[in-house]
Amino acid sequence: MELVRLPSMPDRAAALAALEEIFFLSTLRTNFASPEDRAAFFRTWTGWYVESAPDDVWFAVDSDGTILGYLTGCKDSAGATDLARIIPKYEVFADRFAAFPAHLHVNVRPGHRDRGVGRILVDHFAEDCRADGLPGVHLVTGVFARNVAFYQRAGFIEATQRGPLLFLGRRLR
Numbered sequence: 001m002e003l004v005r006l007p008s009m010p011d012r013a014a015a016l017a018a019l020e021e022i023f024f025l026s027t028l029r030t031n032f033a034s035p036e037d038r039a040a041f042f043r044t045w046t047g048w049y050v051e052s053a054p055d056d057v058w059f060a061v062d063s064d065g066t067i068l069g070y071l072t073g074c075k076d077s078a079g080a081t082d083l084a085r086i087i088p089k090y091e092v093f094a095d096r097f098a099a100f101p102a103h104l105h106v107n108v109r110p111g112h113r114d115r116g117v118g119r120i121l122v123d124h125f126a127e128d129c130r131a132d133g134l135p136g137v138h139l140v141t142g143v144f145a146r147n148v149a150f151y152q153r154a155g156f157i158e159a160t161q162r163g164p165l166l167f168l169g170r171r172l173r
Contacts, residue, residue: 003124006057015059018067026107046072048083060117069108071121075129077103093140093167096160100136100169102129122154130172138169
């Protein structure tokens, strides 16, 4: 398996199509009022990263070229003011951004989960952030989401709960 940034993918269109496929195989939302509603939902959660932070969009690519998973990241959560207007409840944990300025989203293709792909993507992004001198990385999930244990095993142990949302931070220094 190889990790490749979006700008280095040999076929950007195919990579983005795989990202979309894996996204919809991973999301809990399955009903949409229209194709436009579905496309808007996808843009909300991935569009900014692809357009504004393509160097922080990583793909896990199998030796046969299959895209096994992806990570979208942002190394400056506080400075990404556009995200606050796009992603619902983005600023709920803004007071934690100084200690954990980077954030990520990761999804792995069904059939390839529980094989270390997600952990490799997360660890790679965390190391990239550490190399840039960032003190921490975070994510936000649901308090009872099935991914909480995965992230805790990956070192995201600084937790803050606000309503149904759970902030998980990983220190990098």
